[in-house]
Amino acid sequence: MTDDFVPAHPDQPGLDPAVDAGEHGDAILSLRDVSKVYQSGDSEVRAVSGATMAVEQEEFVSLLGPSGSGKTTLISMIGGLLSPTSGQILVGGTDVGALSSRELTRFRAERVGFVFQSANLVPFLTARENLLYVSTLQKRVSRKEAQKRADQLLSELGLADRAKNLPEQLSGGERQRVAIGRALMNDPDLILVDEPTAALDTQLGRQVVELLAREVKQRGKTGIMVTHDLRMVQYTDRVFEILDGHLTHVEQPSALQH
Amino acid sequence: MNLALTEMKRSKLKFGLLIGAVALLVFLVLFLTTLSTALVTSITGALNGLDGQVLVYSDAARDNLQASRLPPTVVAEVEKVPGVAAAGGVTLGTVSAELLDGSGDLQLVGSTAGEPGAPTGLVAGELPARKDEIAMDGSGYALGDEVTLSEVDRALTVVGLLKGSQFNASPTGYVVPAVYDEVVRAANPGVPFVPLNAVAVAVSPGADPAVVAQQITDDVPKVKGYVKGDAVSLIPGVESITQTFGILVGLTFVIGIVVIGFFFLILTVQKMRTFTLLRAIGASTGKLSAAVAVQIAVVVIAAGILAVLLTYGAVQGLSTGIPVTLSPVLVTGTVGAVLLFSLLAGLLSIRRISGIDPATAAGAR
Numbered sequence: 001m002t003d004d005f006v007p008a009h010p011d012q013p014g015l016d017p018a019v020d021a022g023e024h025g026d027a028i029l030s031l032r033d034v035s036k037v038y039q040s041g042d043s044e045v046r047a048v049s050g051a052t053m054a055v056e057q058e059e060f061v062s063l064l065g066p067s068g069s070g071k072t073t074l075i076s077m078i079g080g081l082l083s084p085t086s087g088q089i090l091v092g093g094t095d096v097g098a099l100s101s102r103e104l105t106r107f108r109a110e111r112v113g114f115v116f117q118s119a120n121l122v123p124f125l126t127a128r129e130n131l132l133y134v135s136t137l138q139k140r141v142s143r144k145e146a147q148k149r150a151d152q153l154l155s156e157l158g159l160a161d162r163a164k165n166l167p168e169q170l171s172g173g174e175r176q177r178v179a180i181g182r183a184l185m186n187d188p189d190l191i192l193v194d195e196p197t198a199a200l201d202t203q204l205g206r207q208v209v210e211l212l213a214r215e216v217k218q219r220g221k222t223g224i225m226v227t228h229d230l231r232m233v234q235y236t237d238r239v240f241e242i243l244d245g246h247l248t249h250v251e252q253p254s255a256l257q258h
Numbered sequence: 259m260n261l262a263l264t265e266m267k268r269s270k271l272k273f274g275l276l277i278g279a280v281a282l283l284v285f286l287v288l289f290l291t292t293l294s295t296a297l298v299t300s301i302t303g304a305l306n307g308l309d310g311q312v313l314v315y316s317d318a319a320r321d322n323l324q325a326s327r328l329p330p331t332v333v334a335e336v337e338k339v340p341g342v343a344a345a346g347g348v349t350l351g352t353v354s355a356e357l358l359d360g361s362g363d364l365q366l367v368g369s370t371a372g373e374p375g376a377p378t379g380l381v382a383g384e385l386p387a388r389k390d391e392i393a394m395d396g397s398g399y400a401l402g403d404e405v406t407l408s409e410v411d412r413a414l415t416v417v418g419l420l421k422g423s424q425f426n427a428s429p430t431g432y433v434v435p436a437v438y439d440e441v442v443r444a445a446n447p448g449v450p451f452v453p454l455n456a457v458a459v460a461v462s463p464g465a466d467p468a469v470v471a472q473q474i475t476d477d478v479p480k481v482k483g484y485v486k487g488d489a490v491s492l493i494p495g496v497e498s499i500t501q502t503f504g505i506l507v508g509l510t511f512v513i514g515i516v517v518i519g520f521f522f523l524i525l526t527v528q529k530m531r532t533f534t535l536l537r538a539i540g541a542s543t544g545k546l547s548a549a550v551a552v553q554i555a556v557v558v559i560a561a562g563i564l565a566v567l568l569t570y571g572a573v574q575g576l577s578t579g580i581p582v583t584l585s586p587v588l589v590t591g592t593v594g595a596v597l598l599f600s601l602l603a604g605l606l607s608i609r610r611i612s613g614i615d616p617a618t619a620a621g622a623r
């Protein structure tokens with residue numbers, strides 16, 4: 001799989017994300033003029049600038065842009081890993097930027113499921129335990145319930161017979177599937193996926209993204225996938241293009257396929 | 259599911275080696291402390307175990323029991339001092355004797371059972387009441403054994419066994435004053451009286467031993483009164499032994515704690531990627547810190563058990579000539595202190611964890 005960003009060249013440029021946001025009034029995720037500025041010595045680095053977007057429930061959208069365009073910063077702010085310098089991020093009515101550090105930790109544990117680049121599993125926990133650990137971060141889930149859910153997820157992801165394996169005993173694709181299971185384990189509102197195919201070959205990459213899209217739809221979740229690979233956007237409902245920290249267009253995936 | 263214990267279960271070799279290393283450090287602390295305690299007890303036990311709260315020496319003795327010489331009449335003079343409930347003479351000297359393991363030096367103490375100055379460390383039998391009886395501490399005596407005092411060429415039957423009552427780290431025998439007098443007179447036929455080394459004093463109920471000791475110094479000519487604890491610490495060599503071992507034990511303890519702290523800091527640094535991931539998916543700093551604390555506690559407790567077994571084995575195999583025993587109080591105190599300070603040293607790791615930026619899991623920094 002190529003790592004080079006393939007620029008989109010639709011015949012008709014898509015909508016401005018701010019205009020598009022106005023058409024999704026009942027969105028579960030809503031960003032209003034969100035910016036992130038880093039201090040680097042005496043100068044400022046504007047990683048994300050005035051991002052406005054809206055994503056509805058059961059939508060699986062992609063955030064497409066080249067390396068350094070600000071897509072990981074944007075998804076990190078949405079997931080409560082970073083606080084915006086300005087603007088507002090609403091997830092199901094919760095203003096993420098207004099949460100304290102402790103509240104952000106709880107927000108991530110209960111309302112967000114992350115799938116990071118190159119799987120990122122806990123190396124000394126088995127596939128099943130990687131899922132079960134998520135349930136220990138929530139007070140409301142009983143042990144029995146959690147075990148049942150973990151087994152069900154692993155089974156659905158085709159990993160039932162790999163449940164007792166450590167990450168080092170799994171293939172790249174299996175590890176990524178475990179990470180997807182972990183992201184779904186806490187029954188989150190949002191599933192945020194960062195370059196899920198980075199460490200996988202094309203075929204496996206497609207399978208993983210297809211699986212993600214299916215899980216998001218079936219479970220009625222909202223998913224955002226960061227990618228710089230144009231071939232993966234076909235599995236998403238809409239594509240937000242980002243360049244130099246600016247959300248530029250919202251496209252239909254079909255408009256980007258050539 | 260417990261993250262800390264699951265990791266330990268999966269990394270048996272790593273944590274096994276860590277437990278082994280910590281166990282050796284705890285063993286060193288325990289062993290040195292045990293040895294130091296045994297050595298000090300074997301030097302001070304006789305004096306420390308004498309019945310009474312105040313001791314009186316000759317003022318020319320320079321705080322040294324063995325250099326003190328007092329006429330027997332001083333006992334009556336001391337008894338008259340306000341605050342003194344009772345007083346008894348104590349004689350002490352090194353004599354030659356036929357012991358179980360052959361001829362050797364015996365510390366012979368003369369005192370009267372039931373009076374101040376009698377030993378309190380009796381663990382079997384009774385204190386001597388007659389001239390052919392002796393109570394022993396050291397050399398592995400049993401009740402009914404005999405000790406022959408070379409100067410008088412007379413065998414005394416062991417009627418009592420004492421513990422923690424040795425003097426000068428030597429076998430020590432307790433006899434009635436008349437036997438001690440007999441030994442001294444046999445070696446010094448023309449001596450007008452057998453001097454006492456000390457007068458032991460029981461203070462009246464409610465009286466302050468320090469005040470009574472000063473009162474005796476003031477009221478009785480040519481004597482000096484000491485609170486017993488002060489007299490014990492003034493025994494030649496005790497202070498230097500205590501200080502030397504104190505430095506050794508203290509240094510080993512501090513190094514051990516620092517090493518344990520570094521061990522866990524290294525483990526934490528090795529796991530930073532995992533900790534960052536866990537912070538990103540919603541694990542709190544407190545939860546991760548608790549996992550480190552649980553691992554420290556398990557390692558130190560397991561190492562403590564191993565160290566106690568090692569120390570017990572070493573104590574059993576020791577042949578020092580002084581009674582060395584492993585004290586439960588010492589074991590509990592040492593392992594407890596190591597655990598407490600190790601947890602404090604674990605703050606290095608916890609500080610590292612609290613500094614984790616979860617955003618780095620996504621590579622957003």
